[in-house]
Each structure stands twice: as C-alpha cells, then as structure tokens.
Amino acid sequence: MFIPEKLLSKEKEHVKGFSPEVAWVTEAGNSKLAERLAIRPTSETIMYASFSKWIKSWKDLPLKLNQWNNVVRWEFKHPVPFLRTREFLWNEGHTVFATKEEAESERNEIIGIYKHIVEDYMGLYGLIGKKSDKEKFAGAEYTISMEYLLPNGKAVQGPDFHHDGQNFAKAFDIKFLDKNEKKQYAWQNTFAISTRMLGIMIAVHSDNKGFVLPPRLAENQVVIIPIFKKEDKEKIIRKAKEISSELKKYNPIIDHREEYSPGWKFNEWELKGIPIRIELGPRDLKNKEVVLVRRDNGEKKNIKFTNLKKEIEKTLESIQADLLNHSKENLERNIKEVGSIQELKKVVSGKKIAFAPFCNDPKCEEDIKYQTNGAKTLNAPLNQGRINKKCIGCGKEAREMFYFGKSY
Amino acid sequence: MFIPEKLLSKEKEHVKGFSPEVAWVTEAGNSKLAERLAIRPTSETIMYASFSKWIKSWKDLPLKLNQWNNVVRWEFKHPVPFLRTREFLWNEGHTVFATKEEAESERNEIIGIYKHIVEDYMGLYGLIGKKSDKEKFAGAEYTISMEYLLPNGKAVQGPDFHHDGQNFAKAFDIKFLDKNEKKQYAWQNTFAISTRMLGIMIAVHSDNKGFVLPPRLAENQVVIIPIFKKEDKEKIIRKAKEISSELKKYNPIIDHREEYSPGWKFNEWELKGIPIRIELGPRDLKNKEVVLVRRDNGEKKNIKFTNLKKEIEKTLESIQADLLNHSKENLERNIKEVGSIQELKKVVSGKKIAFAPFCNDPKCEEDIKYQTNGAKTLNAPLNQGRINKKCIGCGKEAREMFYFGKSY
Numbered sequence A, B: 001m002f003i004p005e006k007l008l009s010k011e012k013e014h015v016k017g018f019s020p021e022v023a024w025v026t027e028a029g030n031s032k033l034a035e036r037l038a039i040r041p042t043s044e045t046i047m048y049a050s051f052s053k054w055i056k057s058w059k060d061l062p063l064k065l066n067q068w069n070n071v072v073r074w075e076f077k078h079p080v081p082f083l084r085t086r087e088f089l090w091n092e093g094h095t096v097f098a099t100k101e102e103a104e105s106e107r108n109e110i111i112g113i114y115k116h117i118v119e120d121y122m123g124l125y126g127l128i129g130k131k132s133d134k135e136k137f138a139g140a141e142y143t144i145s146m147e148y149l150l151p152n153g154k155a156v157q158g159p160d161f162h163h164d165g166q167n168f169a170k171a172f173d174i175k176f177l178d179k180n181e182k183k184q185y186a187w188q189n190t191f192a193i194s195t196r197m198l199g200i201m202i203a204v205h206s207d208n209k210g211f212v213l214p215p216r217l218a219e220n221q222v223v224i225i226p227i228f229k230k231e232d233k234e235k236i237i238r239k240a241k242e243i244s245s246e247l248k249k250y251n252p253i254i255d256h257r258e259e260y261s262p263g264w265k266f267n268e269w270e271l272k273g274i275p276i277r278i279e280l281g282p283r284d285l286k287n288k289e290v291v292l293v294r295r296d297n298g299e300k301k302n303i304k305f306t307n308l309k310k311e312i313e314k315t316l317e318s319i320q321a322d323l324l325n326h327s328k329e330n331l332e333r334n335i336k337e338v339g340s341i342q343e344l345k346k347v348v349s350g351k352k353i354a355f356a357p358f359c360n361d362p363k364c365e366e367d368i369k370y371q372t373n374g375a376k377t378l379n380a381p382l383n384q385g386r387i388n389k390k391c392i393g394c395g396k397e398a399r400e401m402f403y404f405g406k407s408y
Helices: A012-021 A044-054 A100-105 A107-121 A167-172 A196-204 A230-246 A262-272 A282-286 A305-333 A341-349 A362-371 B012-021 B044-054 B100-121 B167-172 B196-204 B230-246 B262-272 B282-287 B305-333 B341-349 B362-371
Strands: A002-004 A023-028 A031-039 A063-072 A087-097 A127-130 A142-149 A155-165 A175-177 A183-185 A187-194 A222-226 A276-280 A289-294 A300-304 A335-337 A353-358 A400-405 B002-004 B023-028 B031-039 B063-072 B087-097 B127-130 B142-149 B155-165 B175-177 B183-185 B187-194 B222-226 B276-280 B289-294 B300-304 B335-337 B353-358 B400-405
Touching: A002 A044, A012 A167, A023 B031, A031 B023, A044 A063, A044 A087, A044 A167, A063 B063, A087 A100, A100 A107, A100 A155, A100 A187, A107 A142, A107 A155, A107 A187, A127 A400, A142 A305, A142 A400, A155 A167, A155 A196, A167 A187, A187 A196, A222 A230, A222 A262, A230 A276, A230 A282, A230 A305, A262 A276, A276 A282, A276 A305, A282 A289, A289 A305, A300 A305, A305 A335, A341 A353, A341 A362, A341 A400, A353 A362, B002 B044, B012 B167, B044 B063, B044 B087, B044 B167, B087 B100, B100 B142, B100 B155, B100 B187, B127 B400, B142 B305, B142 B400, B155 B167, B155 B196, B167 B187, B187 B196, B222 B230, B222 B262, B230 B276, B230 B282, B230 B305, B262 B276, B276 B282, B276 B305, B282 B289, B289 B305, B300 B305, B305 B335, B341 B353, B341 B362, B341 B400, B353 B362
Parallel strands: A222 A276, A335 A353, B222 B276, B335 B353
Antiparallel strands: A002 A031, A023 A031, A023 B023, A063 A087, A087 A187, A127 A142, A142 A155, A155 A187, A175 A183, A276 A289, A289 A300, A353 A400, B002 B031, B023 B031, B063 B087, B087 B187, B127 B142, B142 B155, B155 B187, B175 B183, B276 B289, B289 B300, B353 B400
C-alpha cells in the first residue's frame, strides 16, 4: 500500500496528476520516517519498479496482472458515499507487451469485459469513448472510459482503460531482450473498475421505496411472506416452505417473523430491493395461488401454484432486461446536441449531457469549464471519422464530437 | 483504513498494545491534518464506533460481520515475507451478542472453521489452546490461538479467536434494550486468519526443489510433459491432449513449449509445487502408459493409460493426507515436556517446543523470556483440568501446562 516518494515521482505527468491528493505517512510508532510514504492513489509506480526486475526477455511477455485493493485519493470537498470517497476499493489491471500493436489490441477485450459486467449484470448503460487530453489518466497516451448519468443530472465516470505507450517503461526502465537479442522498452496498459459502480447502480435503480436490485446480482431473488393468524399459521408456513424448496434455485427468503406485521415486512424487503415478493395468505392458499409482486414496477399478479416456477423465471428475466432498457432510454433522452457554448451551458445546467464539437485542447477545455460553471468533457465516441465543425470553445477546427456534463 | 487517534485511544489496553506499531498519516496533498490518522492495525476501534450507532435493540443482535482487508503493523526489526510484514491481508470477524453465553458458544464454531481450512486444505497441524495473559489480544478477556512449528525451529501463531467480554462495549458505548426494556452492554468476539498461513504452508511443505502444493489448493493438480523429437511430435502431443481432456477434472497443464528442455520443465513445475507430473515419451506411447511422478516424495510409477484416472485420484488423496500426517508427526516429535527453566532453555535453543507448568503471571513470563534468551508462551491446551505442579519460572503454584518456544 505504501509508495516511497522517490518512486511516485519517477513519471512526471503521473506525479503532477496525483500528488495533490496523496495521503502521506510520516510517522510510525514514536519515530519520524526518513522518507515520506504515499498511500497508493493507484499502483503503477510501486508495481512497475518490480516489473523492471521481473522482465528480462521476450519470454517473460506478455505479463498480465490484476489485483483487488484499496487506494486513497484525498478529496478536500464533498465526499459522496461510493461515488467520491477518500478510500475506495477497485480492481486494477496492469499488462505489459512486446509491441504497441499487441498492447492496443487488448483494448476491446477489456472494455468488452467491463461492458458485459456493467450492462448484463448491473443493468447500466453507459457512453464508451476516449477521454480528452485534459481528462486522460496522468501518464497515459490515451484513456477509454465508460460514463454514466445519475438521476440528479450529474455524470460520473465508470471503468476505464489506459494505453500507457512506453511512458512508464522509460521512467521505470522496463526493458526486454527481443528475439533478435536487441533491448527494447515494453508497452503497457492499465485499467480499473471500482466499487463506484455500486454507487451508480444504487443511484440509477432506486425509487422512493428504496433499492431495486438487478436479479442477476441478487443473492436472494425472491422473498416469501406468509400472512397468517394463529389458527392458520401452521398450514400457511408449511406451504410457504414447500414453495421455497420448489424455488430453491432462486435462493428465496421466508420471512415468518411474528414480531413484525406483513406491511412492515413489505417495506423492509422493498427497501433492500429483493426483485420478487410472494405473498401467501389463507385465501391464496384456498385458491391454490400466490400474489407475485415485482419490485421494479410494483406490478401485482395472482399466480397459480402450478405456474409459479415458470412465472418467476420469466419475471426475473423481464426485470433484468427492463432495468438496462430504462437506463439506456434515460441516458439517450438526456443527451442533446449543441452548437454553441451558450447552449452547452443551458443543457448541462438543465441536468443533461451535451454533445458538441471540441478541439481537444486542454486550455480550451479549461476555458469552457469556467464559462459554463463547471462543464467538463466526459468522452468522445470511438470511430467517429472526421467531422467538419468548429470547436464550441475556441472556434478553431474541431476534429471530434465530445460529450460534456457536470460530473463527479 | 483510517482510524482517528481519538477512537484508537478509547480502549486503554488496546491502544497500549497497538500504538507502538502504528503508522500515522499526518499530511494530505500539501496540507497538515488537524488530527493524526492511524492506519488500522486491526479494525475494532473504527468498526465499534459504528456498532454503537447500529445496535439499539435485542432485535439487532446477534450482529456478525467479517471482512477481508489489509492492516499495517510497523515492524522495526527483521520483516519476514508472509510471516511478519508491515502490511498484511487478513479476514477479520466481529460479532456482537446479547449474552456472554451466546458469545462464548461461538468459540468452537469459529475454531472449527479455522481447523477445517488449515488441516483439511493446507495440510497443517497446529496446537490449539489459550494464550497467556501476557500474550492475549490487547483488549480481550482471553484469546484462543492455533500455533505452528516451522522447519527452522521457530514457532508462529496462526488464526486466533478473542472473547472481548464487555470491554469494547463499555469503551464504545455499545448498548441495547433487552426484551425487558432494560439497557445492557453487549458481549463481543473478534477473530482473524491472515495470509501468514500461506507463509507457514510454504515453509512447512517445501523441500530443496521448491514448494509442495497441497492437492486441494492446487489450481492445477497435474502437469503433463510431452517428450518428443520432431518426428514424433504430432503423435505425442495428440495423446497428451487426449489425456488432458480425460483428466479435465484436475485442470491439467500441458507444457509443450519447445524452447525449453524436459529437464528444465521438470524443475520449473517442481519449483511451483504441482502435485503430480505426467511424463509421456515415444516409448511410453508404445507401451500405452505414462510415467507418473509425485511431487511430495518423488516416487515414480509407470501407469497404463487405462488405469490413469483412478491412479491420479488415489495419488492426490494420498499426497493430501501425507502432508497433514507429516506436519503432525513433525510437530509432536518436536515437543518435549520439561520441569525446569534450564531444561526449557535447552529445548527451545534446540529448535523444539517445550511443555511446562506455568503460573500465567505476565511478570513471570517476562522473566522466563529474559532467562531463556527469548522463549515465549505459545498457548495452553484447553480442558486440562487442574494440575498440581510448580511454575518453572517462579516456583509458585502452576494451574496449567503451557507450550513455550522461540517464535515470530
């Protein structure tokens, strides 16, 4: 977790980008340390010092590592749980290749993995594109990111992939003997996904009753609430258990606590976001059916015992698909193409994302941010081809369209 | 990861025990912090401040949490990889109960889980017992530990379980309304297992060729090494793949790299500890057999293709059982009962564990440590009943027999 100050400082852009938010250990027990230790804000500089010892030959490449760990970035303003915290957990990947081509060909694979997890499990649709030169990772040649829109109108960055070129290899002397016995600097990528995604998921899939948990991530996909008075307790609970074992695949909870009322329990499990609630009372039992309630849209249906399993399967799939669709519709509905900085300001102040031609000059981006009370580029869609427009900031040639928003 | 100095200091024995080895964050970015932050050496004091807000009623109990995380304890002498490092990873458990009885009845469950993992998976046999009053966890009423012996004659502590009584509950004001609406302090346990166990496992199950990986923990239980010249390459590799798919259950590696010799590969996979090596050359192919080599004892056998699967299964079970048996025999062979401090000194200097009557007075333990150049208590077996002996340190009544050793 500790990076000696000397190592953190080896790559110039990197230390410039991260040092303003580094937490420093200066004392241990009762002693002052001779050299300050940074708590890692990201692990390149501590890992790559070792990479330079491990990598000697083309036979050692590619090297592919990833780790789950905590990092610290000292925020001085407005920490927001999950979205912007001083300590967070993430999975960071670090790969080293013999050629630029091999390194860059990893991009689609990694972004594909992230897209799969985030869309197919978390039900979140995002904008995939290249970060601006101002907002790219400090030390990278370029950064590909996935960007999300929260219900409060703020954008937030999700997973990212950085192609580092030979920047770190040169700073940390990561060289290898190629097949012709020639020394070469290696080519590197860095990428990460963090627990921030949980914050985005909670923000996007919640309503006034609480959280809506995507079925594929739900430890318990079903909660069964038996509703009984003393005289029919035994019968009802017996049937609830029967249903539970029939639905075992969905790892159901039976909530038969007697110290709480059915209404209290409905609220409790809605708050926690369990995808499907099954209610079973005396009348249901008589009719050989249950009441099935969808957490996401509140829809209620009476379902015969014999159809229950099939209905659960169908409903879970439908909830999972609807969450992603709503996320996608909501994002697309809130993107507006603009042609001037006044329009851009209006759009981002209206809690939407603007899409605008931009020159990608860091100074121009600084200027746009100032003029719009804080709009930043999110990213630029990939494979746009050349466009023929003027930058909304400086009026010079704009090679690409960028998304802009107020963001965490 | 951060604990404000104020919170760390709330339980007196706890802060006394840990503060000499705490790493302190005092600066962030370019600012001095108003209050020093400890990097957690263990998480009681940061978690329990929250427990006191979460726990209001008997309905909130028991509370059972565990987390995998990193902790920092600043060693000023001889860090040893895995065994004694400044940062280490562990799983810490924290449980809160309404009564002392409930809390203490968790002890056997937790120790049972640790014993299962360590014996049945890691193949390591240890001494289970109660730590001395001097060596128990700072803040606990008592500590149960598991202790191991390394090939270098040093003992080392493995997982532990602490019953904290109401010590932390009183320091952190963890109170609940019981069923009679009366406020009560809660009862707590803490327990942990760390990556130190990997160090112990590597030390115990290694030989001059490298590591011996217990089969149940081996990602790849079998490595297949095809041995071929150009003319029979295709045939041999085809058969190796056939064997590999037959042995799929054991997730075999086929090492058919041509840039390395078979001998080089044997060494490589022995170093990494793969439990079983299968060699397949032209003559083996003709005889419809392979050479099967056990990593743990080097035993070689020719096995017909038709018997291979059964033989692998049997051999893996045998390796797993033998590792635990050797660990147990080695431990038991190296324990010697002693009746005087001179004998104790001789035994622990001879790289063994001594078993001796001891009064359990921290001052007496300090004295024994001084007189023996560093022998410490490991633990005392549980359920000994009363013994009728004199303490080897001070000659006063000794209620229990303790294990002593030089330890990490």
